[in-house]
Amino acid sequence: MSSDLITLSAVAAVRMIRDGRLTASDLLQAYLDRIASRDPTVRAFAHFDPTQARAAAAATKPGPLQGLPVGVKDVLDTADMPSQYGSPIWANHRPKADSAPVAWAGAAGAIVIGKTVTTEFATRKPGPTTNPVNPAHTPGGSSSGSAAGVAAGMFPLAYGTQTAGSVIRPAAYCGVVGYKPSYGLINRNGMKIMSDSLDTVGVIARGAADCALFAAAVSGRDLGDPETKPATPPRIGICQSPAWDLAAPETQALLARVTQALGRAGGQVSQRELPAHFNQLVDAHPIIMNNESARALGWELARHPDQISEGLRERLAFGLDQPPSALQHAYQVFETTQRGFPDAIEGLDVLVTPSAPGEAPKGLEWTGDPAFNLIWTSLHVPCVTVPAGSGPNGLPLGIQIVGRQGDDRAVLAWARWVEAAIA
Known part of the structure; x- marks a missing residue:
């Protein structure tokens, strides 16, 4: 049955296409059927044209992603689809060229199935997307449509981006796998940049192996x-992190349960917290993020300030109000902690830490707290969240695997090991 095709991993589906046991068009149709039944509730797409997707499937080329549908977060430019960045300022905007992530996905044989909903400029006001497990709850953000669409079975792979927690948190809230690579691993040319020091292109899928397949194909790594x-x-170092005071009871219980499971599976498990000076990242991150975002939105602030949400204007004003001394100190914190992180995890392969404070919050006006993500984003290190059960309201929980900058291959491998250990 065609509905069974959407249960295939991306790794398995592309192998079947290469072997001639499955066509790209048949795989796409299975996803289109799923979209027709689920998207009226989930609302993952900012732009979706099934006729365009079918034409792309019919013309798919050989490659490591041959025939695989990919959702593209709407902060990544596409030449043949609108790129609106979650803002009315850019309604119906049509770039001349694809962003680098989209271009390299196409070169690898993937099919862009549509543009997925992002929060406003991937930072503030949420879009209409709902959590596919319970539509009364947020899917997280800012990669809302990408995480929800993968979780709802509407496409097997999706691009997200992360400045604080915008890949890891929504993936955890929706019960899928999110991979935030080392800073710069996936080229971001053609992305609507907000924070040059932080913005990182990542990927979302149903398994760590699919994330590895996707990211390798588009990065050349x-x-x-x-x-x-x-x-x-x-x-493994079990790390509560400086955000531990924000951990909900279900997250506290989750980390204890995961710690036991990893030990039973043979992992060498110990407790490991970051040195105290890493706590300075909690204050440094928002200073840098909001100042750089305000500078990036100079044109929008000058020409269309009334079309920027009040919440975002407040954060941009906070960023611009920072004195030079505060900015200089924040950048020094970034430099010192990035340089010192390898020593902080000496003797370990990875840290394991929560992906979010708890379950996805109720309502769609807030996408959740990135407290358990912003430190790792600031450090430029690779992170992978994998599903780890559910909380008291039946919503998904995730656990995060973190490693050294540039050690993405090993971190993805250990994420697959953790997936199996806690299944």
Whole structure:
């Protein structure tokens, strides 16, 4: 049955297409059927044209992503679809060229199935997307449509971007896998940049192996064979992180439960907290993020301030109000902690830490707190969230695997190991 096709992993589906056991058009049709039944509630798309998607599937080219539908967050430019950045200022905007992530996905044989909903400029006012597990709750943000669409079975792969927690948190809230690579691993040319020091293109899928397949294909990096399992268990540091005071009871119980499961699976598990000076990132991150975002939106602030949401205008004003001394100190904190992180996890392969404070909050006006993400984004290190059960309201919980900058291949491999250990 065609409905069974959407349960295939991306790794399995592309293998079947290459072997001639499945066509790109048949795979796409299964996803189009799913979209027809689920998207009226989930509302993952900012732009969707099934006729355009079918034409792309019929013309798909060989490659590592051959025939795989991909949702593209609407802060990444597309030449043949609107790129509106979640803002009325850019309604119906049509760029001349694809962004680099979109271009390289196409070169690898992927099919852009549509543009997915983002919060306003990937930072503030939420769009209409709902959590596919419970539509009364947020899917998280800012990669709202990408995470919800993958979780609802509307496409197997999606692009997200992260400045604070915009890949990891929505993936965790929706019960899928999110991978925020090392800063700069996926080229972001053609992205609507907000914070040059932080913005990172990431990917969302149903499994860590699919994330590895996707990211390797579009980055040209060696991220390992997505189907190869590590030969030995990892050395894991359980890290509550400076955000632990915000952990809901379900998250506190989750970390304890995961710690036990990793130990039973053979992991060398120990407690490891970051040195005290890393706590300065909690204050440094919003200073840098909001100042750089305000500078990035100079044209919008000058020409269309009334079309920027009140909440975003407040954060941009906060950023612009920072004195030079505060900015200089914040950048120094970034530099010092980024340089010192390898020493902070000496003797470990990865840290394991919560992906979010708890379950997805109720309502659609707030996408949740990125407190358990912004430190790792500031450090430019790779992070992967994998599903780890559910909370008291039946909504998904995630656990986050964090490693050294540039060690993405190993972090993805350990994420697959953690997936199996806690399943």
